[in-house]
Amino acid sequence: MSAFRLAVAATAVAATAVAATSLLGLPTAQAGLDHSGGTGPREAQVWVTTPDRAELMHQRAPVAFTDATPDGVTLDVDPSARMQRMDGFGASITDSSAAVLTGLAPARREAAMRSLFDPREGIGISFLRQPVGSSDFTAAAEHWTYDDVPAGQTDFGLRHFSIARDERQVLPLLRRARALNPHLTVMATPWSPPAWMKTTGSLVGGRLKDDPRYYRAYAEYLVRFVRAYAAAGVPVDYLTVQNEPQNRTPSGYPGTDMAVHQEVKVIEALGPMLRRASPRTKILAYDHNWATHPDDIAHTPPDESPETDYPYEVLASPAARWVAGTAYHCYAGDPSAMTTMHEAHPDKGVWFTECSGSHGPSDPPAQVFRDTLTWHARTITIGTTRNWAKSVVTWNIALDPSGGPHLGGCGTCSGLLTVAPDGAVTTNAEYYTIGHLSRFVRPGAVRVGSTSYGSTDWNGQVMDVAFRNPDGSTALVVHNENDDPRPFAVRVGGRSFSYTLPGGALATFTWR
Structure with missing residues (x-):
């Protein structure tokens, strides 16, 4: 090439100014996921990286799913729509x-x-x-x-x-x-x-x-x-x-x-x-x-x-x-x-x-x-x-x-x-x-259905991709293409949460 x-x-x-060795000891990727029963997920774990390097795969506080009807841009995740199986x-x-x-x-x-x-x-x-x-x-x-x-x-x-x-x-x-x-x-x-x-x-x-x-x-x-x-x-x-x-x-x-x-x-x-x-x-x-x-x-x-x-x-x-x-x-x-x-x-x-x-x-x-x-x-x-x-x-x-x-x-x-x-x-x-x-x-893991508003040509919107892991957990990767913070909601079945990502940020949300 x-x-x-x-x-x-x-x-x-x-x-970046962050040594690779400093990543050792981070909480495990699946830590804190909800293992309870019920009709849907209770909370999502959140990891964020920002383009100003203020956050580098930083684990934020979890966000709770609710039964409220979301407003605005909503990323609907459909685990029943199954696409390709991932190798790695x-x-x-x-x-x-x-x-x-x-x-x-x-x-x-x-x-x-x-x-x-x-x-x-x-x-x-x-x-x-x-x-x-x-x-x-x-x-x-x-x-x-x-x-x-x-x-x-x-x-x-x-x-x-x-x-x-x-x-x-x-x-x-x-x-x-x-x-x-x-x-x-x-x-x-x-x-x-x-x-x-x-x-x-x-x-x-x-x-x-x-x-x-x-x-x-x-x-x-x-x-x-x-x-x-x-x-x-x-x-x-x-x-x-x-x-x-x-x-x-x-x-x-x-x-x-x-x-x-x-x-x-x-x-x-x-x-x-x-x-x-x-x-x-x-x-x-x-x-x-x-x-x-x-x-x-x-x-x-x-x-x-x-x-x-x-x-x-x-x-x-x-x-x-x-x-x-x-x-x-x-x-x-x-x-x-x-x-x-x-x-x-x-x-x-x-x-x-x-x-x-x-x-x-x-x-x-x-x-x-x-x-x-x-x-x-x-x-x-x-x-x-x-x-x-x-x-x-x-x-x-x-x-x-x-x-x-x-x-x-x-x-x-x-x-x-x-x-x-x-x-x-x-x-x-x-x-x-x-x-x-x-x-x-x-x-x-299998890619599952999710709505996405962004574009690889850059349109300033929120884009995402979702996966269902072999252990039943879900991972949703979201990118805010805009330079400004963007609010959005994530909905799975009848439950949802709202979130705002900083401009240009990349995030992963996980839940069961």
Whole structure:
């Protein structure tokens, strides 16, 4: 993902003054919920984050449900209207993230990991999307895959395949994350096949060689990765065959221009292999933007189609039988594309799998935090889930204060955490836009009906999304798009409560 694509998303992230470790010891997400009988909920617990950082997932006093008829804007929650089942919410432990987290003293690293993954003491991240090999976010001096050989050589037998590099930092963190949250879902995505499989002999740009031997070799490479990760204690639940396959001009980092017919051929080779080797691992198609980026269209070879209906073509192909659904990114288009996909293919799932924050080099921290919180709240936290996404995933889980280390690609990205050279760990706005979901909406929760007045285009109203957890509790995530406080009511059946959220605030309400 290159810097110019981040500008399209208009997102930003800044470190807050609140240390990640300070989140440990907060009341559990389900604490204080009503366990009594009766005809409806008695009270709702409330957590609020404000764009001025005055409140950061702050638990306020509970609010009581009453039998009064609400006035004004009313958010009606209908638990009987059931939509998609949620897999989880999170980010990526990239090679860069692993480097900065591993560089912490053991006690600080453990505190940071708990603040991220512990469902009781932290935000309970429940979904990770892991690069298969190098991405732009690597701490290495050069890009790499798990089967690199000298230029001019091939390795169809994958004799040189090894995940030893990941055992240095990435895999220990993944195993710790799974120990902290056993319900963690792991997705894997390659930025490039090994260079010996490509037309350019390079990880940066080019295409997979259009030859059955290479399609099979690449499929075997991906299966070998899945099996190796499972043996290392990190089973892979979802797999795509190429990150951003329409990004034809990656800026100094691994990428592959993979046309639809090539993705189809890879999946047709991969599907039977994967079913035999790892039945739990499902294939997702596409893993790119809601709409084809204008720059990708502009760089399409003159004799080829820009394939603006890429995921639909994959699902119309024979490879569709091996595909569980479609993965999307945020750098072009809008979340409604996922509803369009769901309506066209209701038998297939939709996952939202990447959106990084970024900012201008001279943007003041207060503006960066506010812009990130409000854009991500309406577009990613609520916008994706109201449009059938089964996951919400940002990008790096942690970076240094300069948005690195990185090798090519984005120079202004941010993670959920910022880890300073002196070991200070601070939280960024994305920590809260993910946390308002992950801390309260458990894997297996189902999105339920709720009225919403806001818009991902920003209309100054109140927008929301509601979920029913496996334990029977309800979580309602609400964002006030306006700069001024907005009153509203929440109604469940014949009971309701009234509330006022500060301008730009993001809140989660929970009840039984």
